[in-house]
Amino acid sequence: MxxxxxxxxxxxxxxxxxxxxxxxxxxxPHLHVHIKPRTANVSSQQFVEAAIEIRANPQYPSDPPDINxxxxxxxxxxxxxxxxxxxxxxACELTSCLMLVALCEEAVERLSVMNHPHGNCPLCLYPxxxxxEQNESLPFMKLMSCFHCFHSECIIRWWKWLQLQNDSxxxxxxGTVQSSASKTNQHDIMGNCPVCRKVFHDKDIEHAIKLxxxxxxxxxxxxxxxxxxxxxxxxxxxxxxxxxFETILQLQKESGGLIEARKDGVLFSGIVLPxxxxxxxxxxxxxxxxxxxxxxxxxxSSNRAHKTKQHQRFRQGPTEREPHGSSGGPPPSQRxxxxxxxxxxxxxxxxxxxxxxxxxx
Amino acid sequence: xxxxxxxxxxxxxxxxxxxxxKELVEWQVNPPVGFKHKVTDNIQxxxxxxxxxxxxxxxxxxxxxxxxxPEHYPMEAPQVIFLPPAPLHPHIYSNGxxxxxxxxxxxxxxxxxxxxxxxxxxxxxxxxTKQRPADNDRYVKNCKNGRSPKETRWWFHDDxx
Ligand SMILES: [Zn+2]
Ligand SMILES: [Zn+2]
Numbered sequence: 001m002x003x004x005x006x007x008x009x010x011x012x013x014x015x016x017x018x019x020x021x022x023x024x025x026x027x028x029p030h031l032h033v034h035i036k037p038r039t040a041n042v043s044s045q046q047f048v049e050a051a052i053e054i055r056a057n058p059q060y061p062s063d064p065p066d067i068n069x070x071x072x073x074x075x076x077x078x079x080x081x082x083x084x085x086x087x088x089x090x091a092c093e094l095t096s097c098l099m100l101v102a103l104c105e106e107a108v109e110r111l112s113v114m115n116h117p118h119g120n121c122p123l124c125l126y127p128x129x130x131x132x133e134q135n136e137s138l139p140f141m142k143l144m145s146c147f148h149c150f151h152s153e154c155i156i157r158w159w160k161w162l163q164l165q166n167d168s169x170x171x172x173x174x175g176t177v178q179s180s181a182s183k184t185n186q187h188d189i190m191g192n193c194p195v196c197r198k199v200f201h202d203k204d205i206e207h208a209i210k211l212x213x214x215x216x217x218x219x220x221x222x223x224x225x226x227x228x229x230x231x232x233x234x235x236x237x238x239x240x241x242x243x244x245f246e247t248i249l250q251l252q253k254e255s256g257g258l259i260e261a262r263k264d265g266v267l268f269s270g271i272v273l274p275x276x277x278x279x280x281x282x283x284x285x286x287x288x289x290x291x292x293x294x295x296x297x298x299x300x301s302s303n304r305a306h307k308t309k310q311h312q313r314f315r316q317g318p319t320e321r322e323p324h325g326s327s328g329g330p331p332p333s334q335r336x337x338x339x340x341x342x343x344x345x346x347x348x349x350x351x352x353x354x355x356x357x358x359x360x361x
Numbered sequence: 362x363x364x365x366x367x368x369x370x371x372x373x374x375x376x377x378x379x380x381x382x383k384e385l386v387e388w389q390v391n392p393p394v395g396f397k398h399k400v401t402d403n404i405q406x407x408x409x410x411x412x413x414x415x416x417x418x419x420x421x422x423x424x425x426x427x428x429x430x431p432e433h434y435p436m437e438a439p440q441v442i443f444l445p446p447a448p449l450h451p452h453i454y455s456n457g458x459x460x461x462x463x464x465x466x467x468x469x470x471x472x473x474x475x476x477x478x479x480x481x482x483x484x485x486x487x488x489x490t491k492q493r494p495a496d497n498d499r500y501v502k503n504c505k506n507g508r509s510p511k512e513t514r515w516w517f518h519d520d521x522x
Contacts, residue, residue: 122471123435124376125383157376158470161436194471 003027006060009098016101028056029100032070035107037115047117047147048074050083052107054100061098064091074147079114086110117142122195123154148195155194162191371432373405380435381405384473393478405430408444409478417486424448426481427457428474438468440509441477449491452484456501458510459484460494465511 010029014021020034031054039045050072056065067087072080090106091099117128117140128140128149142149150158192199373381381404388398397410407428413419425444431437441464443457452460463472463480494500504513 124380125387125473126379158436161433192469194469197469 005098006056009100013100013104017104028058028060029065030055031100033104033107035104035111037111038108039112039115043144044141046115047142047149048072048079048111048115049147050075050107050111052087052104054103061094062096064095064099065103067091067103074117074142074149075114076118079118082114083107083110117149121151121154122148123150123158126151143193143198143200145200146193146196146198148193150194158194159191370405370429373430373434374432377430377432377434378404381430384475387473388475391475393475393482395482396478399425407474409474411478411482411485413448414482414486418488418491419448419485422448426478428477435470435472438464438511439474439477440464440511441481442510448485449493450485450488451490451492451494453494454497454500454504455493456504458500458504458513465513 006029007027010023010026010031013031013033014023017033020036022032024030024032032051033054034049034051036049037046051070053068053070054065055067057063067084069080069084069087072083075083087103087106087110090103094102119128120126121128121140128151139153140149140151141155143155385398385404392398395412395414397412399408399410401408407426407430409426409428411424411426413422413424424447427442427444429440431439441459443453443459445457447453447455447457454460459481461480461484463469463477500513504510
């Protein structure tokens with residue numbers, strides 16, 4: 001009655017993983033299981049996620065099943081390899097035992113160990129988390145939809161920049177593709193992920209807003225500047241340390257003390273802005289003056305609206321395809337070298353997209 | 362006057378300086394294949410030698426890219442042009458301007474000089490004819506006051522040629 005045992009085991013997986021488990025076939029078992037690290041109930045502390053496919057043949061469990069990571073978020077190539085190898089080893093180790101639940105647990109275990117952000121901030125290229133002087137690590141945040149992480153300061157600077165560009169474009173009525181996109185959904189869409197271009201919404205950074213508490217992203221610039229004044233005018237290490245500490249305490253309470261203090265000290269993902277007021281003014285000023293700054297160079301055309309539009313242009317795809325639906329995430333070097341030749345579409349697309357030249361009256 | 366002028370450029374912001382320093386170090390450790398950064402004392406303007414990839418129309422040819430960084434790099438895209446003589450290519454104008462979307466509206470601050478170089482080389486490598494864009498003469502004439510390609514309104518259309 002081995003078949004029945006196997007069928008019962010599949011039921012067990014379904015019971016444990018609920019909606020995260022999709023049974024494609026009960027016998028021989030073929031499952032997709034969505035795996036999250038153990039801390040995933042605290043969304044700000046989740047940096048990785050994966051889905052695995054377990055496919056057994058009728059000889060299971062004497063033959064171990066095939067296991068593949070079918071998609072993942074936040075995992076670089078190295079960690080993906082590690083995950084696959086661990087699962088494969090586990091399956092071999094448990095040959096001839098019923099192992100479906102054990103394999104899923106192994107995946108959860110591996111992801112929990114690997115649940116930390118990786119590499120450099122894609123905007124400033126400095127490490128997200130520094131090993132040595134963690135007190136000086138800047139707070140960072142991740143976008144919930146793609147798990148790409150940035151220093152809070154860096155992503156917010158970019159976001160503000162986009163706002164300013166959109167505003168000034170609106171005034172000059174020379175809207176670009178980007179500005180018209182964000183105009184239609186101004187309250188919802190906040191921008192695109194600089195790495196994968198996935199649109200991010202308010203909800204993508206809600207967790208960070210909740211944690212930070214003091215300065216809301218939704219406030220307009222003027223309010224924000226006022227809010228940033230006084231003690232927040234400069235990056236105050238002492239304040240930030242204290243905030244980090246409080247966040248850790250809070251998180252430890254929420255997760256039953258599971259979180260290791262040392263690691264989370266730097267994983268504070270609030271968005272209290274250490275940004276200098278002068279800095280954002282400069283940007284704002286620059287945004288407003290932009291036409292004036294650029295136009296003297298183009299003495300031929302004093303008005304942006306008169307600028308010549310162009311012919312055909314080489315169209316590049318998004319900087320990075322998120323490794324959904326593939327088990328191989330791009331290596332960090334490739335991620336940084338966003339927009340490599342793989343996006344070259346012109347040749348593969350018979351109907352060419354065109355930039356044509358148009359003269360405005 | 363050349364097409365490469367950008368006389369009124371503002372100095373780099375502190376953020377831009379830090380970022381460029383970081384890119385420069387990374388470049389020295391791990392330069393993109395086929396490119397050579399010609400060292401100058403000006404971090405705001407990089408001149409980069411490009412070697413056409415073997416097995417492509419541009420094999421054994423060498424060109425020079427000039428990359429100028431704006432005050433708010435990487436929020437703003439750098440200005441990237443070929444110094445004369447520019448390669449003969451359907452998306453490269455004789456004044457060195459390059460019709461490549463990531464240099465203009467599709468720029469993202471997560472891109473780097475290195476990733477730009479790789480995109481440009483891929484654009485060159487995939488070319489099947491050595492010719493100028495159809496509107497080359499008109500475009501170049503319009504640019505003759507030293508206008509930056511970043512001020513061109515590159516207009517995207519889906520329709521046929
Ligand atoms: Zn950063
Ligand atoms: Zn992303």
